[in-house]
Amino acid sequence: MKQVNAINSTKNVPAKVQVTTPMLSGILYAAIWLAVGALLLSALLRFGSMQESELPLYSMLVHGLSALAGGYIAGKRSGTKGWYYGGLLGVVYGLLVLLVSFLASNTGISGRTLAMLGETLLAGAFGGIVGVNAKRS
Secondary structure, rough: OOOOOOOOOOOOOOOOOOOOOHOOOOOHHHHHHHHHHHHHHHHHHHHOOOOHHHHHHHHHHHHHHHHHHHHHHHHHHHHHHHHHHHHHHHHHHHHHHHHHHHHHHOOOOOOOHHHHHHHHHHHHHHHHHHHHHHHOO
């Protein structure tokens, strides 16, 4: 009787996980940057000399940087129309943040939320422009 090998003789190479759509990958990167920024702000608030009154300004900065990073990735993955993909990512990101803030703390639309939507739109569009023009080495 032949012994059956438990391991196949061919190489078992794990498949790479790759997000193919520019928008989804951009949102994923923007969420990662948002999480890192929120942790950094929390640490500065707890252990640093930052006051709670300064938090809205710094949170707008974190949202802008997150949309910029997401727009960069979306533009780089798309290869064309970086301002379009980046700007669309900025709007989607801003609406997701608005939805989460509404569900978490029942906040409505105000001047600050409209400013955040405008900021994420512009930052995402700029990131998309830079991302399309970034040369791959």
